[in-house]
Amino acid sequence: xxxxxxxxxxxxxxxxxxxxxxxxxxxxxxxxxxxxxxxxxxxxxxxxxxxxxxxxxxxxxxxxxxxxxxxxxxxxxxxxxxxxxxxxxxxxxxxxxxxxxxxxxxxxxxxxxxxxxxxxxxxxxxxxxxxxxxxxxxxxxxxxxxxxxxxxxxxxxxxxxxxxxxxxxxxxxxxxxxxxxxxxxxxxxxxxxxxxxxxxxxxxxxxxxxxxxxxxxxxxxxxxxxxxxxxxxxx
Amino acid sequence: xxxxxxxxxxxxxxxxxxxxxxxxxxxxxxxxxxxxxxxxxxxxxxxxxxxxxxxxxxxxxxxxxxxxxxxxxxxxxxxxxxxxxxxxxxxxxxxxxxxxxxxxxxxxxxxxxxxxxxxxxxxxxxxxxxxxxxxxxxxxxxxxxxxxxxxxxxxxxxxxxxxxxxxxxxxxxxxxxxxxxxxxxxxxxxxxxxxxxxxxxxxxxxxxxxxxxxxxxxxxxxxxxxxxxxxxxxxxxxxxxxxxxxxxxxxxxxxxxxxxxxxxxxxxxx
Numbered sequence: 001x002x003x004x005x006x007x008x009x010x011x012x013x014x015x016x017x018x019x020x021x022x023x024x025x026x027x028x029x030x031x032x033x034x035x036x037x038x039x040x041x042x043x044x045x046x047x048x049x050x051x052x053x054x055x056x057x058x059x060x061x062x063x064x065x066x067x068x069x070x071x072x073x074x075x076x077x078x079x080x081x082x083x084x085x086x087x088x089x090x091x092x093x094x095x096x097x098x099x100x101x102x103x104x105x106x107x108x109x110x111x112x113x114x115x116x117x118x119x120x121x122x123x124x125x126x127x128x129x130x131x132x133x134x135x136x137x138x139x140x141x142x143x144x145x146x147x148x149x150x151x152x153x154x155x156x157x158x159x160x161x162x163x164x165x166x167x168x169x170x171x172x173x174x175x176x177x178x179x180x181x182x183x184x185x186x187x188x189x190x191x192x193x194x195x196x197x198x199x200x201x202x203x204x205x206x207x208x209x210x211x212x213x214x215x216x217x218x219x220x221x222x223x224x225x226x227x228x229x230x231x232x233x234x235x
Numbered sequence: 236x237x238x239x240x241x242x243x244x245x246x247x248x249x250x251x252x253x254x255x256x257x258x259x260x261x262x263x264x265x266x267x268x269x270x271x272x273x274x275x276x277x278x279x280x281x282x283x284x285x286x287x288x289x290x291x292x293x294x295x296x297x298x299x300x301x302x303x304x305x306x307x308x309x310x311x312x313x314x315x316x317x318x319x320x321x322x323x324x325x326x327x328x329x330x331x332x333x334x335x336x337x338x339x340x341x342x343x344x345x346x347x348x349x350x351x352x353x354x355x356x357x358x359x360x361x362x363x364x365x366x367x368x369x370x371x372x373x374x375x376x377x378x379x380x381x382x383x384x385x386x387x388x389x390x391x392x393x394x395x396x397x398x399x400x401x402x403x404x405x406x407x408x409x410x411x412x413x414x415x416x417x418x419x420x421x422x423x424x425x426x427x428x429x430x431x432x433x434x435x436x437x438x439x440x441x442x443x444x445x446x447x448x449x450x451x452x453x454x455x456x457x458x459x460x461x462x463x464x465x466x467x468x469x470x471x472x473x474x475x476x477x478x479x480x481x482x483x484x485x486x487x488x489x490x491x492x493x494x495x496x497x498x499x500x501x502x503x504x505x
Contacts, residue, residue, distance in 0.1 A: 047406045069405040082403040086421045099408035099417065147408065 001025050002151055002183055004046075007055035011041050016207045019055070023151075026181045028174065030194035030215075033204035034230060039187045040079070042204065043153045046185070047076045059150050070099070075144030075182075076153045080160070081136045083128040089139050090124040096146045111146045117179055118142050118172075134165045141173070145180060152177070152184045158193065170196045191215065191231050203227050266483060273476050281477040289454050290462040290478065297370055297458060298438040301377035305385040305434045310427065313389025314419065318398065334383045342379050343444030346372075372449035373456060377438035384437050388430020392423035429496040436489035440482065 002023040009016055016038045023029045033039045044050045046057060048069035057065045064072045083092050090108060091098075093115065097107035108124075115121060118138045123131065131139065137157055144152060157173065158166040174197045177184045188194055194201045195215050202212040203223070211223035215231070222228035281287055316328050334342060349355045350367050359365050366372040396419050404414035420427075442460035449456045451465055459478050466475035 049402050049406065068410075069402075070408045070410065072406075074406065076403065076406045078399065078403060082400055084400060084404075084418060084422075095404075095417075096407040099404070099413055143407065 001058075001060055002046075002185070003056075003058040005056045007042075007045060007052050007057060009041075009045055009050055009053045011050060014038060014041065014207060016041055016045070019209045021202060021209060021212065023183055023185060025060070025183055027200065028177050028184045028186065028198045030198035030201040031185055031187045031204060032189060032191065032194050032201050032230065034189055037204045038207040039189075039204050040155055041207075042209075043076070043155050043185065043187055046151070047074045047153055048072050073147070073150045074153060075147070075149035075151070077137075077140045077144045077155065077157055079156045081140035083131075083136055083139055083143075085129055087128070088124070089120065089126050089128060089131070092128060092139055093120065093124075093142045093146060095143055100147070107146075111142065114142045114145050117176060132165075133161045134169055137161070137169055138172070141176065145176070145182070148180070149182065152182045154184065154186045156187055156189070159188075166193075167196075173197055203230060205230070269476060269480060269483070273473065273480060277473055278477040278480065281474040282481065284474070286453060286457065287462055287474065287478060290457045290459050291481070293370060293373070293456075294439055294458040297373040298377055298435055300374045301381060301438045302431060302435045304374070304378045305382050305438070306427075306431055308382055309385035309389040309430060309434070310420075312386045313391075313427075313430075314393050314415070316386070316390045317393035331386050332383055334379055335387075339380055339441065339443035340447060343376060343447030346375060346379070346444065346448045367448065368450045368452070368456060370449070370456060373441075373445055373458060376444040376448050377441045380441045380444060381434040381438040385430050385434035388433055389423070389427055392426025392430060393419060395426060396422040425496050429493045432489050432492045432496065436486055439485055 002021070004019055004021045007016070007019040014036075019042060031039050031042070041050060045052055048064070048067060052065055055065070056063060059072060059074065064074075084095065087095070091104065093111055094102075094104055094107035097110055098104060102110065115124070118141060120138060120142055123135060123139065128136065128139065137160075141154075141157075154173070158169050161169055170193065173184075173186070177197075186194070186197055198215070200213060201215050201218065203210050203218065205226050211218055211227050218227065219231050222231060282291075312331070316324070316331065347367070350359055359367065364371070366375050400422070401414045401418050404418045405411070409417060440460060442464065445451070445456070445458065445461060446464070451457065451461045453465065457465070459482055462478045463475045463482075466472075466478070
C-alpha cells in the first residue's frame with residue numbers, strides 16, 4: 001500500500017503541490033498528464049531523489065518521507081532505462097544485490113526467477129549498448145525487480161519504442177506485474193497506454209494531482225476541462 | 236560522416252590545413268634536428284654514465300611518487316568540482332588552474348618562502364619530512380606543477396559520466412560512496428588514466444621550481460631536466476641531447492597513451 005499525504009516540493013521554478021494518493025497493494029496504477037505536468041518529479045520524490053518539503057510518504061505502512069533512496073525498497077525504471085554501460089546484462093541485473101554485499105554468482109542465482117520470467121537468459125553475457133530498445137527495457141525492469149521491491153516505478157517505459165514493440169512490452173509489463181504482485185505506478189501521457197495496463201489512473205496537471213479513479217469513470221465525469229481534454233486526446 | 240555536396244577543396248580547408256602542416260612541420264623539424272645531431276653509439280654511452288643513470292632513476296622515483304600524490308588529490312578534488320556547487324565553488328574551480336598559468340619559477344620561490352615561515356620550519360624539523368634541497372622537495376615541486384593537470388582531467392572525466400546513473404544507483408541500494416565506487420569511478424576510468432599520464436609527463440619535465448627549491452646538486456637532487464642544464468652549462472651538448480632524446484621518447488609514449496585512453500577503447504569494462 002502506497003500512501004502519500006499533502007506531498008509538496010519544488011524543483012527549480014516548478015512546484016508539485018499537495019499530492020495525496022493511495023495505491024493499494026498489487027495495484028497497477030497509471031499516472032497520466034501532459035508533458036511538464038510534474039509526473040517524473042513526483043516519481044523522483046517517491047524514490048527519494050527529490051526531498052519532499054512537506055507531507056508524508058508511506059510504503060506498506062513504513063514512513064519513508066525522510067529515508068534515503070536505498071532504504072525505501074522502491075524499484076525505479078527511468079525513461080531512458082539507465083543501464084550501466086560499463087557492465088554487461090548480468091551485472092546490471094545483479095547490481096542491486098551486489099550493492100547490498102552479495103557476490104555476483106550468488107546474486108545471479110537469486111535473480112534467476114526474474115531472469116526467466118523476462119526471458120533474459122540468452123542476453124546475460126551481452127553488452128548493454130548492443131541491445132534493442134525492448135531488450136534494454138526488459139533488463140532495466142529485471143534490475144528494478146531484483147530485490148523484490150514494495151513499489152515499482154516505471155517512468156514512460158515504452159515512450160522510446162515503436163508501435164508493435166510497444167504493445168508487446170505493455171502486455172509483458174502487465175504480465176510481470178501480476179506474476180510478482182508488485183504495486184506499480186506507471187507514468188505516461190497517453191490514455192490508451194494507461195488503459196492497456198492500469199487498474200486505475202491519476203491525472204496530474206501543473207504540479208497537482210487533480211483526479212484519480214478508474215479511467216472509464218473519469219472519462220464519464222472529468223474533474224475539469226483540462227482533465228476532459230487530456231482523456232479525450234487518447235494517444 | 237558523409238561528404239557534403241560541392242567542392243572538397245576550398246580556401247578554408249586549404250588555409251587551415253596549411254597552418255596545421257606548418258606547425259607540425261616546425262615541431263617535427265626541431266626533433267629531426269636533435270636526432271641528426273646525435274649518434275647512437277656515444278648517446279648510449281652517455282646514458283650508461285653514473286650521473287645520467289642516477290638522474291633517470293631519481294626522475295622515475297620522484298615522478299612516480301608525485302603521481303601517487305596527484306592521483307590521491309585529483310580524484311576527490313575533480314569529483315567535488317564536477318558534482319557539487321556551493322558558495323565560492325566557482326572561485327575554487329578557477330584557483331585550481333593557478334599553477335598552470337603561474338610561471339613555474341614562482342612556485343619554486345613560493346615553496347622556498349613557505350619553508351621559511353614558522354609552519355614550514357616546523358615541517359622541516361620532522362626528520363623524514365625535509366623538503367628544501369632534498370629529493371622530497373623535487374616531489375613537492377613536481378606535485379604542485381602537475382596536480383592542476385590531473386585535477387582538470389579528473390573533473391572532465393567525471394563531467395562525462397551521467398550523474399543520473401549515480402542517482403539511479405542510490406535507488407538500487409547503493410550508498411553515495413558505493414555509487415561513486417561502482418558507477419562514477421569505473422565510468423570515468425579512461426579519462427582519469429589519461430589525466431594521470433598527462434600529469435606524470437608534466438612532472439617528469441619540471442625544471443624551474445626545482446632549480447630554486449631543490450637545487451641542482453649532482454648525484455643528489457639531479458633529475459633529467461637538471462642533467463640537461465648541468466651538461467649545457469659546461470658546454471657538453473651530446474650528453475644534454477642524449478637525455479633530451481630520452482625525455483622526448485617519454486613524452487611520445489605519454490602522448491600515445493593519452494590518445495589511446497581517450498579513444499573509445501573500453502578497457503575499463505567490469
